[in-house]
Amino acid sequence: MKHLKIFVLLSVVLVSIGVHGQSFDTYFVNKTLRLDYSFSGNARQQLIAVDQLNVMPGWYGKRRHLSEVPVEGNGQIIVRSHRDGEVIYANSFSTLFQEWLTYDEAKTQTKAFENVFLVPMPKDTVDVTVTLRNNRREVMTQFTHTVVPTDILIKRIGESNVTPYQVVRKADNPEKSIHVAFVAEGYTQAEMPKFIRDVETATEAIFAHEPFKSMQGRFEVVAVKSPSIDSGTSEPSKGVWRQTALQSHFDTFYSNRYLTTLRLRTLHNWLAGIPYEHIIVLVNTAEYGGGGILNSYNLSMTDHVMFKPVVVHEFGHSLAGLGDEYAYESEALEMYPHDVEPWEPNITTLKDFDSKWKDMMEKDTPIPTPLSENPQTVMSRVGVFEGAGYSLKGVYRGCQDCRMRTNTNPEFCPVCRRALVRLIKFYTD
Numbered sequence: 001m002k003h004l005k006i007f008v009l010l011s012v013v014l015v016s017i018g019v020h021g022q023s024f025d026t027y028f029v030n031k032t033l034r035l036d037y038s039f040s041g042n043a044r045q046q047l048i049a050v051d052q053l054n055v056m057p058g059w060y061g062k063r064r065h066l067s068e069v070p071v072e073g074n075g076q077i078i079v080r081s082h083r084d085g086e087v088i089y090a091n092s093f094s095t096l097f098q099e100w101l102t103y104d105e106a107k108t109q110t111k112a113f114e115n116v117f118l119v120p121m122p123k124d125t126v127d128v129t130v131t132l133r134n135n136r137r138e139v140m141t142q143f144t145h146t147v148v149p150t151d152i153l154i155k156r157i158g159e160s161n162v163t164p165y166q167v168v169r170k171a172d173n174p175e176k177s178i179h180v181a182f183v184a185e186g187y188t189q190a191e192m193p194k195f196i197r198d199v200e201t202a203t204e205a206i207f208a209h210e211p212f213k214s215m216q217g218r219f220e221v222v223a224v225k226s227p228s229i230d231s232g233t234s235e236p237s238k239g240v241w242r243q244t245a246l247q248s249h250f251d252t253f254y255s256n257r258y259l260t261t262l263r264l265r266t267l268h269n270w271l272a273g274i275p276y277e278h279i280i281v282l283v284n285t286a287e288y289g290g291g292g293i294l295n296s297y298n299l300s301m302t303d304h305v306m307f308k309p310v311v312v313h314e315f316g317h318s319l320a321g322l323g324d325e326y327a328y329e330s331e332a333l334e335m336y337p338h339d340v341e342p343w344e345p346n347i348t349t350l351k352d353f354d355s356k357w358k359d360m361m362e363k364d365t366p367i368p369t370p371l372s373e374n375p376q377t378v379m380s381r382v383g384v385f386e387g388a389g390y391s392l393k394g395v396y397r398g399c400q401d402c403r404m405r406t407n408t409n410p411e412f413c414p415v416c417r418r419a420l421v422r423l424i425k426f427y428t429d
Contacts, residue, residue: 024063024120027081027088031121032056033147034157034272035077035128036265039097040112041141046101048130048143051114051265053151056158059120060179060275062427066090070426071321072343073294074098075132077117082125082146089119094294094321096252096260098132098140102335103253114264115296118277122149136340158273165224165274166196168203172217174275176428178319181276182223183267185246185299186284189227198282198302199223205308206315209403209411211421218428226270233259233285245270246281248299250289259289260299267297278319280311292317309407316404320423322416323347325397325405327387338394345419346404347388348396357382357398357415371400382414 034054040047066089069076073092080087097113100106119128129144147154171177182202184195199221207216230242234249237256241249246267252258261267261281271279279297283290286303292314300311316322323344336342341352348356350367360382369383381399388397388405397405398415412420 024066027066027124028059028120028122030059032059032061033119033121033154034268035117035119035147036268037115037117037130038112039095039115039132040110041101042108042110043101043106046097046132046141048132048141050145053147053154054157054272055121055154056272058275060277061091061118061120063175064429065426068426070423071294073321074135074343075130077119078129078131079119079122080127080129082127085127088122088126091117091119091295093117093296095132095296096262096293098134100253101140102135105253113262116264116268122147124149135335136337137343157269160273162273163224163226163270165222167221168199168223169207169216169219169221171220174220177218177220178424178427179275179277180219180221181271181274181279182221183246183270183279183281184224184226184228184284185248185261185281186228186231186233186242186244187225188229188231191231191284192225192227194284195225195282196223198284198307201302201308202280202282202300202311205312209312211412211417211424215421215424215428218424220275222274222276224270224274224276228284231284233283233287235287248281248283250287252291257287257289258291259283259285259287259301260291261297264296280315280318282311290314294318294321306407309403313403313407316412316416316420320420321345322404322419323389325388325402327390327392327395329392334391336389336391336395342389342395344389346398346402346413346416348384349394350384350396353384357418360398360414360418368396380414 036051038049038051067087069090069092071092073094075093079089125148127146131142132140182199187195206212226245228244234241236251246261247263248261250259252260281299282302285301288304290300290310292298298314298318338349365383367384368386384396386396389395399413401409402413
C-alpha cells in the first residue's frame with residue numbers, strides 16, 4: 001500500500017544475534033508469553049513501557065533458529081537468560097508508531113500506540129529488550145525489563161471462552177509450519193458464513209502464487225469468527241463510526257484509503273487460545289484499502305474487485321518484509337536515504353547490491369536496466385530497474401513488474417519469490 005511506510009530488511013544470510021543451536025526444551029515450555037507494550041512519544045523522543053504480561057496455551061512460532069532472524073525489521077525483541085545473558089530467542093517487527101514518527105504531525109504532537117509481541121514462555125527468569133530503529137538503521141530507543149515466569153501478575157488467558165474458529169488448511173507437520181489466522185472484522189454474527197467464504201477466497205488467492213503454491217504444506221490456516229455489532233468499518237472522513245470487533249477505520253494518519261486497526265491488544269485478545277503467529281485481518285467493506293506490517297498483521301478489504309491481489313501483496317509485507325516496488329511522479333516519498341542500503345530484499349539503492357539479487361542477473365546486464373517492450377521478457381528478466389520504494393530516482397527494483405509493484409501483475413517476480421522461499425524455509429525446515 002502506498003501509505004504504509006514500513007522499514008524492513010531481509011538479509012541474504014540469516015542474522016545471528018546470539019549463539020546457535022539452542023534446544024527449545026532447554027529454555028522454554030510449550031506456552032506463549034504475550035507481551036503488551038505502549039510505544040509513545042514524538043519525532044524527538046520515544047518511550048517504551050510494559051502494559052501487561054499474559055501467558056497462553058501452546059507455542060506456535062519457531063522452535064529452531066531461536067536466536068536468529070531472517071528479517072531484520074525496524075524493531076527487534078530479544079530474550080536473554082537472566083542468569084548468563086545468553087540470547088535464547090529473537091524476533092523482528094515493524095510498527096505503526098514508527099511510521100507515524102515520519103509524519104509532520106509527530107513534530108508537534110505526542111501519541112501512544114499499542115504493540116503486542118509473542119515469545120515462547122521461558123522456564124527461568126529472562127531479560128527482554130525491545131529496540132526501535134529509524135530508516136538509517138540507527139537506534140532511536142531501547143528498553144529492557146525482567147520477566148519472572150512465576151510472577152503472579154502474569155495473566156493466564158486463552159484457557160476458556162476461546163473465540164470460535166475453523167481450521168481452513170492443515171499443515172503436513174504442524175510443529176514445522178507457519179500458523180496463519182484470518183480474523184473477522186466488521187462481520188456481524190449473521191455474516192460469519194460470508195466471512196468463511198471470504199477466507200476461502202483469500203486462501204485460494206495466496207496459494208495460487210509461487211512459492212506459496214508449491215510450499216502450501218508448510219502452512220496451517222484458521223478462520224477466527226470474531227463478531228462485530230455493526231457491519232463494515234469506520235470511515236471518519238464521512239463521519240461514519242461503527243462498532244466493530246477491532247475498531248478498524250479508514251483515514252489512518254489522515255490518508256483516506258489507509259485502513260488499519262490500532263487496537264492490537266483487542267486483536268490478540270480475540271486470538272487467545274487459538275493456534276496462530278501471523279495474522280490476516282479481513283475487513284467487510286467494498287472500499288479500497290489495507291496495509292501490511294511486518295510480524296504484526298496484514299489487513300485487507302474483501303468486497304472490492306482488487307481484494308485478491310491486495311491480500312496477497314500485503315501478505316508479502318507482513319510475512320516476509322517485502323518492500324513496495326512502485327513509485328509516484330506527483331508525490332514521491334523519500335523513505336529510503338540514497339546513501340543507505342534499504343532493508344527490504346527486493347529493493348536497493350546500489351550501496352550494497354552484492355547482498356541483494358546481483359547473483360540472479362545474467363552476465364553483462366546493464367545497471368540500471370532499460371525497460372523492455374517484450375511481455376515475456378518483462379515477466380522473467382532480472383535486472384536493476386529504477387523506480388521503487390515510492391521514489392522515481394535512486395531506488396531500484398529487481399524486475400520490470402511484480403505483485404509487489406502492481407495489482408495487475410499475476411505473480412511475484414523471481415527476486416521476491418527467492419526471498420519468500422528463504423523465509424518459509426527458515427521457519428519450517
